[in-house]
Amino acid sequence: MASLKLSSLTKRFGANAAVNGVDLTVDHGLLVCLLGPSGCGKTTTLRLLAGFIDPDDGQIAVNGRIVSTPNATLPPEKRNMSMIFQSYALWPHMTIWDNVAYGLKLRRLPRDDIERRVSAMLGVVKMKEYADRYPSELSGGQQQRVALARALVVEPETLLLDEPLSNLDANLREEMRFEIRRLHDEFRYTTVYVTHDQSEAMTTADMIVVMNLGRIEQAGSPEEIYERPASEFVARFIGGTNILRGRHIGDGVVEGKGFRLFCAQGEPAREGETAVSVRPHKVQMLQANPGAAADNVIRGRIVRQVYLGASRDYLVEQDSGHQVRLTTDTIQSIDVGSVVWLRMPPEHCRALPR
Numbered sequence: 193m194a195s196l197k198l199s200s201l202t203k204r205f206g207a208n209a210a211v212n213g214v215d216l217t218v219d220h221g222l223l224v225c226l227l228g229p230s231g232c233g234k235t236t237t238l239r240l241l242a243g244f245i246d247p248d249d250g251q252i253a254v255n256g257r258i259v260s261t262p263n264a265t266l267p268p269e270k271r272n273m274s275m276i277f278q279s280y281a282l283w284p285h286m287t288i289w290d291n292v293a294y295g296l297k298l299r300r301l302p303r304d305d306i307e308r309r310v311s312a313m314l315g316v317v318k319m320k321e322y323a324d325r326y327p328s329e330l331s332g333g334q335q336q337r338v339a340l341a342r343a344l345v346v347e348p349e350t351l352l353l354d355e356p357l358s359n360l361d362a363n364l365r366e367e368m369r370f371e372i373r374r375l376h377d378e379f380r381y382t383t384v385y386v387t388h389d390q391s392e393a394m395t396t397a398d399m400i401v402v403m404n405l406g407r408i409e410q411a412g413s414p415e416e417i418y419e420r421p422a423s424e425f426v427a428r429f430i431g432g433t434n435i436l437r438g439r440h441i442g443d444g445v446v447e448g449k450g451f452r453l454f455c456a457q458g459e460p461a462r463e464g465e466t467a468v469s470v471r472p473h474k475v476q477m478l479q480a481n482p483g484a485a486a487d488n489v490i491r492g493r494i495v496r497q498v499y500l501g502a503s504r505d506y507l508v509e510q511d512s513g514h515q516v517r518l519t520t521d522t523i524q525s526i527d528v529g530s531v532v533w534l535r536m537p538p539e540h541c542r543a544l545p546r
C-alpha cells in the first residue's frame with residue numbers, strides 16, 4: 193500500500209490550467225474519490241498520478257519518494273500502480289483467463305504462481321466460470337469485473353480508476369459500486385477513483401475530494417462533505433440545496449429580500465453577501481401562518497408539485513419572487529396555488545461566505 197502526496201500540483205494546456213495548485217495527501221489504504229463537474233481536472237490529476245503526463249509545477253510523492261516534478265518523472269510502469277479505464281481496455285483476442293494472467297506473465301512469475309493467483313482473483317470477482325470466454329462474449333458488467341481482476345491480480349500499491357462504471361446501465365452501476373467497495377475492504381489498496389457521479393462517490397469513498405476549475409474546493413468524508421459543505425459550490429454539487437442570499441446582521445442572523453434567517457451552522461461572510469444553504473428535505477411546509485413570533489419562516493405560494501413515489505417535490509415562490517424547493521412525505525399533498533409558510537429550522541440553515 194502506498195501513501196500519496198500531491199503538492200502545488202499544476203498542469204496547463206496552453207493558457208488553461210487543467211489542474212491548478214492541488215495539495216492533497218492520501219494515506220495508506222484509503223479510497224479517495226475525485227468528484228466534480230466535467231472539465232474540472234479529475235482525469236488530468238489521475239493521469240499525473242499515473243505518470244502519463246508531467247506536471248508544469250509542483251510534485252507528487254509516493255511513500256515519501258518523489259515520482260513527478262516538472263523536470264523528472266518516473267515512468268508509469270515503475271510506479272506499481274494499476275489503472276482501470278471507462279472502456280475496460282481488455283485484450284479482445286485473449287480469453288478472460290489470459291487477460292487476467294497477462295500482467296503476471298509480463299513479470300515472469302512462475303507458472304504455478306500465475307495459475308493460483310489468476311484462479312483466486314477470478315473467484316473474488318465471481319468470474320471463474322467465464323475463464324475460457326473472450327471479452328466480446330461478456331456483458332459490460334462482467335467485462336468491468338475482469339478489468340478489476342486484471343488490475344488487482346498484480347497487487348499494485350495504488351489503484352487508479354477513471355470513471356470505471358460509466359458505460360454500465362443504472363442497475364449494474366449500483367451493484368458494481370458495492371462490489372468496488374467490497375474489493376477495497378478486502379485488499380485495501382490505496383485507490384484514487386475519478387467520477388462525476390455523486391452517489392457513486394458516497395457509496396465507495398473514505399474521502400471525497402470535490403474539484404472545481406482545477407482546484408480542490410473541499411476534501412473530507414462523505415458525511416462531512418454533505419453535512420458541512422464549505423462553499424456554495426459544494427453545497428449545490430453534493431446533494432442539491434436552496435441558496436438564499438443576504439447580509440449577516442450579527443449573531444448568525446442573515447437578512448435578505450423578504451426573509452430573516454437565523455443560521456446555527458456555517459460561517460457568515462464578514463462583509464458583503466452571505467449565502468444561506470437549506471437542503472430541500474429540511475424545509476418544513478405549514479398551511480397556517482405560525483405568527484410573527486415564529487423564527488425562520490417565509491411566506492410563499494406553491495407553483496409546482498410533483499409526486500415521486502417515495503416523496504413529493506414542491507417548488508414554492510416567495511413573495512420576493514425567489515423560489516425554494518422542498519421535498520415532503522407523500523401524505524402532505526397541497527394544491528398548486530396554495531399559500532404556505534416555509535419553516536427553515538436554524539440547525540439546518542448553513543451560512544456560507546461567497
Ligand code: ATP
Nearest residue numbers: 205208210228229230231232233234235236237388
Ligand atoms: P470529465 O468529467 O469530462 O472527464 P475532467 O474533470 O476529468 O472532466 P479533465 O479531463 O481533467 O477534466 O480536463 C480538464 C481541462 O483540461 C478541460 O478543460 C480539458 O478540456 C482540458 N484538457 C484535458 N486534456 C487536455 C489535452 N490533452 N489538451 C488540451 N486540453 C486538455
